[in-house]
Amino acid sequence: xxxxxxxxxxxxxxxxxxxxxxxxxxxxxxxxxxxxxxxxxxxxxxxxxxxxxxxxxxxxxxxxxxxxxxxxxxxxxxxxxxxxxxxxxxxxxxxxxxxxxxxxxxxxxxxxxxxxxxxxxxxxxxxxxxxxxxxxxxxxxxxxxxxxxxxxxxxxxxxxxxxxxxxxxxxxxxxxxxxxxxxxxxxxxxxxxxxx
Amino acid sequence: xxxxxxxxxxxxxxxxxxxxxxxxxxxxxxxxxxxxxxxxxxxxxxxxxxxxxxxxxxxxxxxxxxxxxxxxxxxxxxxxxxxxxxxxxxxxxxxxxxxxxxxxxxxxxxxxxxxxxxxxxxxxxxxxxxxxxxxxxxxxxxxxxxxxxxxxxxxxxxxxxxxxxxxxxxxxxxxxxxxxxxxxxxxxxxxxxxxxxxxxxxxxxxxxxxxxxxxxxxxxxxxxxxxxxxxxxxxxxxxxxxxxxxxxxxxxxxxxxxxxx
Numbered sequence: 001x002x003x004x005x006x007x008x009x010x011x012x013x014x015x016x017x018x019x020x021x022x023x024x025x026x027x028x029x030x031x032x033x034x035x036x037x038x039x040x041x042x043x044x045x046x047x048x049x050x051x052x053x054x055x056x057x058x059x060x061x062x063x064x065x066x067x068x069x070x071x072x073x074x075x076x077x078x079x080x081x082x083x084x085x086x087x088x089x090x091x092x093x094x095x096x097x098x099x100x101x102x103x104x105x106x107x108x109x110x111x112x113x114x115x116x117x118x119x120x121x122x123x124x125x126x127x128x129x130x131x132x133x134x135x136x137x138x139x140x141x142x143x144x145x146x147x148x149x150x151x152x153x154x155x156x157x158x159x160x161x162x163x164x165x166x167x168x169x170x171x172x173x174x175x176x177x178x179x180x181x182x183x184x185x186x187x188x189x190x191x192x193x194x195x196x
Numbered sequence: 197x198x199x200x201x202x203x204x205x206x207x208x209x210x211x212x213x214x215x216x217x218x219x220x221x222x223x224x225x226x227x228x229x230x231x232x233x234x235x236x237x238x239x240x241x242x243x244x245x246x247x248x249x250x251x252x253x254x255x256x257x258x259x260x261x262x263x264x265x266x267x268x269x270x271x272x273x274x275x276x277x278x279x280x281x282x283x284x285x286x287x288x289x290x291x292x293x294x295x296x297x298x299x300x301x302x303x304x305x306x307x308x309x310x311x312x313x314x315x316x317x318x319x320x321x322x323x324x325x326x327x328x329x330x331x332x333x334x335x336x337x338x339x340x341x342x343x344x345x346x347x348x349x350x351x352x353x354x355x356x357x358x359x360x361x362x363x364x365x366x367x368x369x370x371x372x373x374x375x376x377x378x379x380x381x382x383x384x385x386x387x388x389x390x391x392x393x394x395x396x397x398x399x400x401x402x403x404x405x406x407x408x409x410x411x412x413x414x415x416x417x418x419x420x421x422x423x424x425x426x427x428x429x430x431x432x433x434x435x436x437x438x439x440x441x442x443x444x445x446x447x448x449x450x451x452x453x454x455x456x457x
Contacts, residue, residue: 097417104413133268136406159410161435167427170231174423189419 022149025123029142030112032060032154033127041107053099062145062153063094069155070169074181082183089190096194110140121147124158227344228437230430233358236347244350245422251353252404260404271405273317278399280309280316282331284374289332293340301326330439334372335361339437348426356429 039052057063067090068075078086109130116124123144131137143156143165156165172186179185226232235241263271283306290299305321313320321327338360339345346359357365368376378384379392404411418424 093419101413101417104409134264135409160432161440162428162431166230166431167424170427171418171420171423173231174420174426193419 023152024115025117025142025144025146025152026112026115026125028060028144028152029125029127029154032056033110033112036102037108037110040102040105046103049103050099053102054095057095057098060154061094061098062155063091065145065153065155066165066168067091067094069165070172072169072173072176074176074183078183085187086183089187089194092194093190121145122155123152224339224342224437225434227342228339228430228434230427230434233345233348233430235426237349241348241350242422244352245425247352248350248355256400256404260401260408263401264405264408271402274398275402275406276309276313276319277316278395278402279319279329279331280306280313281375281395283329285368285372286330286332288372288374289334289337292334292337293332302329305329330436333361334364334367336437338364345430345433348430356425358433361433
């Protein structure tokens with residue numbers, strides 16, 4: 001009897017402990033956005049801002065997942081070496097593209113206002129980028145992968161209903177189509193982008 | 197004569213593009229899926245796209261750059277007036293799509309904003325509860341009838357479109373757009389032909405100014421700018437046809453299945 005009680009207490013303790021580490025998707029996004037906003041409003045050089053934004057992206061975005069999603073069905077035909085090479089090139093491309101896009105904004109104000117739990121694995125977090133005198137407000141939805149509740153990851157940004165992951169996927173498909181589905185052509189394009 | 201030709205073209209298009217009046221949302225969604233829209237004229241499209249980019253750099257971008265520096269109330273007033281004019285095309289399309297309630301709301305919005313809102317400069321109707329305005333056109337109405345988009349095309353000056361939407365826009369010039377009728381077709385003492393073309397030009401500049409940073413950003417960070425614009429245009433079009441702000445299958449989860457953490 002005592003043994004059963006001990007087991008129950010242990011299970012309860014583990015459950016409480018594990019749930020205490022899970023991060024709600026909306027809290028995760030608001031905190032990520034706040035971190036990025038802080039960097040963008042600091043008096044730093046553009047390069048310093050880009051480097052700091054890259055760290056945030058590495059911690060909060062599923063870069064590897066987005067990379068293989070973006071590649072489409074051709075990923076199934078790649079060998080291990082090609083997959084490794086692609087992952088490396090995509091990571092460099094993504095971090096450069098992501099941080100350069102964000103670094104153009106100074107002190108952006110983003111408010112998270114709701115979330116929609118699609119499934120155990122996905123939650124859409126809704127937010128609003130406040131308008132300025134030069135641009136209207138922009139609705140931004142974040143597709144968060146929540147399979148591991150302790151470590152949620154961003155898989156897509158949907159700006160005014162337009163998915164960036166999907167756009168990137170179609171962009172990559174266009175490059176591959178124009179080059180007879182030769183993955184080396186995509187490698188070359190990614191390399192050139194990261195170098196410039 | 198032109199009307200007869202158009203009817204023949206429209207009928208042919210309708211047949212070849214599989215008209216299905218009984219289409220439900222899923223079917224419309226599938227038909228307008230961006231990855232399913234073929235780029236049959238890609239080589240010509242890319243040339244036209246390059247021409248449009250040059251035109252943008254020489255004329256539209258500099259004008260938009262000046263426009264976005266105007267005081268906010270002035271830009272809001274211009275944006276509101278242009279939106280008010282667009283009701284004239286939206287309302288008949290609300291009817292065509294069987295959305296009678298929205299046709300009533302939009303008619304109310306147009307009357308209130310044209311009168312109390314001083315020719316649409318002020319969006320008074322929104323304060324009276326007539327909000328959520330969505331533009332409609334003949335391309336969207338055809339899509340609602342089940343007509344697929346056909347091939348993707350890039351039009352000189354006007355930009356991205358599809359065969360369906362281009363053919364449908366011909367209705368604007370054959371009596372389907374009341375704003376075109378009262379400015380260009382009918383010889384009224386209140387409007388000049390130029391009013392129509394100024395309003396179209398202003399709409400283009402207003403759009404470019406509102407999306408100024410996003411377009412620059414996209415251009416600088418795209419591996420293939422043409423493909424990015426095509427994808428974004430077709431996604432946007434799909435949403436407008438469905439009149440949905442919801443995230444419509446932005447990602448098929450099955451695509452992620454074998455991508456392990």
